[in-house]
Amino acid sequence: MKEVKCECGHVNPHGTVLCESCGITLIEEKAQGKLHDMRYEGSARRSQTYNKTIIDKIWNFFSSVKVGVWLIVVTLIASALGTILPQEMYIPTIMTPAEYYEDQYGWFGKLYYQLGFHNLYSSWWYLVFIASIGVSLVICSIDRVVPLYRALKTQRVTRHDSFLKRQRLFGITHAENIDETFEKVKGNLRAKRYSIREEDGNILAEKGRFSRWGPYVNHCGLIIFLIGGMLRFVPGMYIDDIVWIREGETKLIPETDGQYYLENKGFTLEVYDKDKDNQAFSEAIENAGMVAKNYQSDVILYKKIGDSVAGEEAKLEKVKEYDIRVNEPLKFEGFALYQTEYKLDELSSMSFNLVNKSENEPLGNLKIDLNEPETKYDLGNGYSVEIMSYFPDFEFNDDGEPRTKSRVPNNPAFVFKMLTPDKPDGEISFVAIQQTVEPFGDNEYQMKFAGIETKDVSGLTVRKDLTLWLFAVGGFIFMVGVAQGAYWNHRRIWIRRKDNEIWVSGHTNKNWHGLKREIGMILDGSGIHEPEDQLQDE
Incomplete structure (x- = not known):
């Protein structure tokens, strides 16, 4: 579309309402009102000018403030829905997510899963909403800031009569000694820290642009903040995982590409003693029982040396020893390991004796590692025991069949097959804590409980966040913008000579009372009348 040339000679973009240079009205329909709409200086906004191509329609859609607000509202509602039930990453892995949500929460849980709310914050549609908010912010800003910047940069000191008359603050004063009056006013303007431009004896005083x-x-x-939020879904940019390590165990640290291992040398728990510690804690200790004073994991960090084939034990190099306490994490390579949880006296191993019921004499002993049980134990002299099934956290399901609730040995149970010289085909026995079932009738042999061993377990949060600085930068820039727009005002005062008259107009983007009071102080003693508020006169 063609550009519009004003009578002052300035060439304006198509759609401009007020000439960027002199301020005359370029669109006939806009010339009827008493006051100018100065929100965007009458500049040509793309969204208000073009609406033909698909690009124009997309631009106009996202440039709407209403659309941006609705996108934020819908995203907030969706975010709230994701907190009703636990997200998939926080549920036990004993069954599929579909089964878990229906089993734990009934029809609502099933619907919650089918709608995809179980993994909401990384779902494609949620990310689309986040990206749409970012696109809306970008387009809204460009659509307004570019023409506004151009209009303010191009503005002349001497504005058209109609421009001055249709400002909210406008007044005319008859004066004789205009030069002397102008000098005094300029001194007052400088005292108020206005930037003064002069043209043909006229003044434009401006500050706070x-x-x-x-x-x-x-x-x-906000855009930087949103970018940081979306980058958290890029692999490796944000990690928030948990690893449970038993005393004496060496375990791969998750999300380290198999490069770092951690050994738990021991776990320490200290509790408050009402007789030794501060007496102010006595009542709280009596009410709550045991209260943790400190819990820590003494660990060794290892790094893998070279490559290893599948099944081969990795060669490890010691990196450092560290005592991980609450709020005192172990940090390395951008990772931080926090002490967040613990579990005391978790079952570690169970010992059994193979016994002939009639003689009640042990024929052999086996010790089962509850975390890595073997499938067969040779007791010697032709006696052996096979583990046919193992249930670390045993319970019966609705059909009366054994199953495990988790991989943690909270309530271990076994299906043993006992092989003896006189029973080469073996005898089957189901053994759990304080429970023995012989499904095929009375056996001649049984597995008799002999003892247990326990270990403390440390729960460590593995955290890595390469996006945190983006949130900090975005938040800082946002607050700078808040202060910039909230505590300062853009004020302009036009003072024009016209024959024996002095015309004064004023405009601000907010706090009109402050501008009127400041103009009164500037014109005080100059003989120029304060301009009238034409909006109040209505």
Whole structure:
């Protein structure tokens, strides 16, 4: 579309309402009102000018503030829905997510899963909403800030009569000694820290223009903030996992690409003693029982040396020893291991004796590692025991069949096959804590409980966040924009000579009372009347 040339000679973009240079009205329909709409200086916004191509329609859609607000509202509602039930990453792995949600929460849990709310924050549609908010912020800002910047940069000191008359603050004063009056006013303007431009004896005093960019600085901060949020879904950018390590165990640290291992040398728990510690804690200790004073894991960090084939034990190099306490994490290569949980006296191993019922004499002993049980134990002299099934956290399901609730040995149970010289085909026995079942009738042999061993377990949170600095930068820029737009005002005062008259007009983007009071102080003693508020006169 063609550009519009004003009578002052300035060439304006198509759709401009007020000439960027002199301020005359370029669109006939806009010339009827009493006051100018100065929100965007009458500049040509793309969204208000073009609406033909698909690009124009997409631009106009995202440039709407209403659309941006609705996108934020819908995203907030969706975010709230994701907190009703635990997300998939926080549920036990004993069954599929579909089964878990229906089993634990009934029809609502099933519907919750089918709608995809179980993995909401990494779902494609949620990310689309986040990205749409970012696109809306970018387009809204460009659609407004570019023409506004151009209009403020191009503005002349001497504005058209109609422009001055249709400002909210406008007044005319008859004066004789205009030069002397102008000098006094300029001194007062400088005292108020106005930037003064002069042209043909006319004055444009301006200050606080940078406050007009406050909302757009806000948008920049929010865009950086959203980028940080979306980068958290990029593999390796954000990690928040948990690893349970038993005393004496060496375990691969998750999300380290198989490079780092951690050995738990021991776990220490200290509790408050009402007789030794601060007496102020006595009542709380009596009410709560045991209260942890400190719990820590003494660990060794290892790094893998070279490559290893599948099944081969990795060669490890010691990196450092460290005592991980609450809020004192072990840090390495951008990772941090936090002491967050613990479990005391978890079952580690169980010992059994193979016994002939009639003689009640042990024929052999076996010790089962509850975390890595073997499938067969040779007791010697032709006696052996096979583990046919193992249930670390045993319970019966609705059909009366044994199953495990988790991989943690909270309530171990076994299906043993006992092989003896006189019973080469073996005898089957189901053994759990304080429970023995012989499904095929009375056996001649049984597995008799002999003892247990326990270990403490440390729960360590593995955290890595390469996006945190983006949130900090985005938040800082956002707050700069808030202060920029909230605590400063863009104020302009036009003072024009016209024959024996002095015309005064004023405009601000907010706090009109402050501008009127400041103009009164500037014109005080100059003989120029304060301009009238034409909006109040209505």
